[in-house]
Amino acid sequence: MAQHAKVAALTDELIHSVLNFDPTANKRAYKHAKDVAKQGLRAHHYPRTTQFDVQATFAGLDEKFRVLNRNHLADALDERVREISKRPAKCIPDCLPAETTYPPPELTWKDILQDDPHRDDEIWKDIDYAADSSEDDLLPTKIEVAKPSPPTTADEDDTYDPQACLVAVDATAVVTLEEAQFWKQEAEPEHGKLDITELHAIRETLFMLAGLPNSLFHADSRVGPEYELRHAMARTTNHLLAELGDIGRAIHRLRQWLKRPSSLPLVQTFEAAVTKRLLEYHRSLALLQSKYLVPEEPTTVSLLELHNNVRALSRPLLRLAQIVEEIEPQLLINPFIHLEILFDQISLAQMALEDDIFRFLSHIFFDCLQTYLKPMRRWMENGELGLNDETFFVFEDDSSSEASSLWHDRFVLRRGQEHKLRSPAFLEPAAQKIFKTGKSVVFLKELGLHTSRLPAIAKEPRLNHEAVCGSLVDLPLSPFSELFQAAFQMWIESKYSLASNVLREYIFTDCALIQTLNSFRIMYLGANGSVFQDFADAIFERMHVSQRAWNDRYLLTELARGIFSAELQTTQSERIIVRSQRKSCKSLFASVKVLSHILLDYALPWPIMNIIQRSSIPIYQQVLSFLLQCYRTKYLLQRISPQSIREIKDSGLRQLSYKLRQRLIWLADVLRSYLTGTVIDPCFADMRAAMSKAEDIDEMSAIHMNFVARLQDHALLSEKLKPIHKAMISLLDLAAVYSQQHASLEGFNPRWTRQRNSEKKKSRRKSILPMKLEEDDSDSSDVGDDESAESDLPIATEQEAVLEGIDQDFGRLLPFVTAGLRSVGRVGAEPVWEMLADRLEGEGRCGQ
Structure with missing residues (x-):
């Protein structure tokens, strides 16, 4: 019921x-x-469901699922049947839903x-x-x-x-709408203008500012002359509307620029930032419209108030429109010109205390900067460059360069006109660090250490307006340029220090940079005088014993390795290679210049060759040659014993020989002391101290190049000191000439030996050119003491003239050297040249 x-x-x-x-x-x-x-x-009426049929159906479904290998369905069904069985009730079979495996088709x-x-x-x-x-009956x-x-109450349905x-229709709404369309009304015939309300003018102005069609302003945002406000002065109204039209015209140009999109990512980011600010501007205009359309409280309709609100609202956007108009012709040539202009305008707004413009432009600047940071981040973290990326200031110049010149030749900085770096001006102070960081990562990749040595990159510092300028409402007290540079340096250091420290540790520890420089000091610069003396003497002895094969490179290499192994490790001494240029044997004793043809090489690992560059090896060779020439001079003079000079019969010739030997030995000692004590040791000490503080390969290479250049200048080997160096070599050559003349004196002295070959008479020489003595192969016959005595007079006279010529050349060349040293010392402000000149002048005065 x-x-x-x-x-x-x-x-x-x-x-x-x-x-x-x-x-x-x-x-x-x-x-x-x-x-x-x-x-x-x-x-x-339907019969009740039989519960036994339901149980049989469940059993049949369970068996069917297991036969079809759908055990998960059978288990789920069995679990639910057991759960229902725990709730005994006679209506359960009627409540069970009849679900099928497949869902019913969707109703259409x-x-x-x-x-x-x-x-x-x-x-x-x-x-x-x-x-x-x-x-x-009808209805x-x-x-x-x-x-x-x-x-x-039968059911609680909603x-x-x-x-x-249904909403009742207001019959007056259509009339009100037609009255609001003032542009359809006809002008008054008296003065040909249509009177509009101030609310109409405000509404049309907001439409114009939003870029929408309107009737009060023309397409170019000029005010139409057919409308007027009767309740206000025409000049005042026109002035307000004209200023509002200027604002709309500038913003309209901004919209037109956005309709010409660019294909460059940097410019696209700038366009997106401008579009975002335009949308925010439109939202602000919509709020102004709602103020007059659906006011929440009584509102005064004032065109002057709207003018003030729009001016304050549009001021940042107008400054942005001015920037866009300024940079638009240059964007294709310089795609990051907008970053430079924004950076300058932000600093200018801060100085002018324009808080709204400062914050507005700052946010746009950091939005655009993120796109420029992407290739920079990829270069500093992975050492990778974008394909044909003309906007980044690093590019790969020579991809096939050797690993030994990887740091200096493979990558270069992109420069434009007047050798100016192709990057935003505010990034130039940090460009070198960015460049070095990427090269360090590439260097580690070549070494296979990029993944093994570099830990996980830490979270980089943020680079946005809040991180740089703070979140305070007031303007920051510090200049924006300083704040940005400080934040940007922190951003770079988070990537620079990591790669630079790993590479520096590898260069100093694994590649043993300092040990390599010490090896160069021993081999080329004579740091260990005893070992270097052994090396020089071994070469000089070979020159006297075997004149034809003395410069065999294989023998000299084994000789050098054996001698320097006393100071160097085995792995280091095995890297030494000696090369020599073949020269005539006749000039071996006539000049010390032949020693400049002995070239000492050292096989460097390619990471070290990026620091000790190939261009510096010739300077090491020049210093080595200069030292060998000084040692050669001392070696030749020490072979002339005072006993042999004392046995010279002629007293004048004997005194002159003493004098020349003393002066030439003194010269060789002064030069060797100057090179080792005054030049090499201080320069190397300064270089090593600076090298231990170097942060990257660029700094290490620059320190070494400065050391080599300083070494070349102080050792009188640079191009500007070439005349002085030539005069020095000529002074050292006098020792070779003197040694030859003394050997000839021994051949004609009857008390020494009678096994010397007779010499042809030589013309008297007053120049410093070396003398080439030719020996006669015929055996000399024994002569009596009387015949020897008769021939000693002309020979002694000739030898005395040659020695006097050597003495005169020495007295002429030494003042030239000292004057030149003083001259270049005053110009270059180098005290070492003045010191050397003082020492040479002191001997010159004593020897006169």
Whole structure:
């Protein structure tokens, strides 16, 4: 009975909602509709579900699932059957849903319209309730609208009145809308202008500023002359509207520029930043419009107030429009010109205390800077360059360069006109560090240490407005340029220090840079005088014993390795290679210049060759040759013993020989002491101290190049000191000439030996050119003491003339050297040259 009562209540509610009339007004029609509804809603009786059939179906499904290898479905079904079985009730089989494995098809409008098409013409006709009635009464022609019945208590459904959803139409709205369209009205014939309200002018101005069509302003944002505000002075109104039009014209040019997009990522980022600020500007204009359209409180309509608000709102955007207009012709040539201009304008706004413009441009600048930082970050972290990236200031010049010149030749800085770096001006102070960091990463990759030695990259510092300028409302006290440089240096250091420290440790520890420099000091610069003396003496002895094969490179290499192994490690001494240029044997004793053809090489590992470059090796060779020439001079003079000079019969010749030997030995000692004590030791000490503090390969290479250049200058080997060096070599050559002359004196002295070959008479020489003595192969016959005595006079006279010529050349060349040293010392402000000149002049005065 409860079910029938509920159905009856729902039927009454359905009839009320469909017929929409009062049952008391027409009981027959209501009764007829109720009978029709009951026939459609008559009850149906179904038998109950047998629980044994349900259990059999479950068992069949379980077996089926397991046969189909769907054990997970069978297990899930079994689990749920057991759960239901724990709740005994006689209605459970009726409550179980009949679910299928596949979901039912989705209902579509095609299926709905197939059964009940909406084009049926009868569907919208009124129902003729008298057709089914047995009575002759007709339905009333006019059906009164009854009030909706309240919701029944049979069910707590949410019900509502459809009439409540209808909104009454205001008949005056159309009239008001037509009156607002002032542009359709005709001008007054008296003065040919149309009077508009101040609200109309404000609305049209906001449309113009937003770039929308309007009637008050023309396409170029000029005010139309056909409108006026009667309640205000024409000049005042026109002035306000003209200024507002200027603002709109500038912003319109900004929109037009955005319609011509660029293909460069840097410019695209700038365009996106400008677009974002334009959208924010449009939102602000929309808020101004809502103020007059739907005011929340009484609002005064004032064009002057709008003018002030728009000026304050548009001021940053107008400055941006001015920047865009300035840089637009240059963007294709210089794609980062906007970064430079923004940087300058931010600094200018800070100095002018324009807080709004400072913050507005600063945020745009940092938005654009992030795109420029991407290739920089990739270069500093991975040593990679973008393909044909013309906007980055680093590019690969020679990809096939050797590893020994990787640091100096493979990558270069991109420069433009007047050798100016192709990067934003505010980044130039840090460009070298950025360049070095990327090269350090490439260097580590070549060594295979990029992944093994470099730890995980730490989180880089932020580089935005808040990180640089702070989050305070007021302007920062420090200049923006200083704040940015400090923050940017921190950003670079987070990447620079990591790669630079790893590479520096590898160069000093694994490649043993300092040990290599010490080896160069021993081999080329004579740091260990005893070992270097042994090396020089071994070469000189070979020159006297075997004149033809003395410079054999294999023998000299083994000789050098054996001698220097006393000071160097085995792995270091095995890197030594000696080369020699073949020269005539006749000049071995005539000049010390032949020693410049002995070249000492050292096989360097390629990482060290990026620091000790190939161009510095010839300077080491020159210093080595100069030292060997000084040692050669001392060696030749020491072979002339004072005892042999004392046995010279002629007293004048004997005194002159003593004098020359003393002066030449003194010269060789002074030069050797100057080179080793005054030049090499201080220069090397300064270089080593600076090298221990170097941070990267660039600094190490620069320190070594400065050391080599200083060594070359102080050792009198540079191009500007070439005349002085030649005079020095000529002074040392006098020792070779003197040695030859003394050997000839021994051949003609009857008290020494009679096994010397007779010499041809020589013409007297007063120049410093070496003498080439030719020996006669014929055996000399024994002569008596009287015949020897007779021949001693002309020979002694000739030898005395040669020795006097050597003495004169020495007295002529020494003042030239000292004067030259003093001259270049005053020009170059080098005290070492003055010191050497003082020492040489002191001997010159004593020897006169």
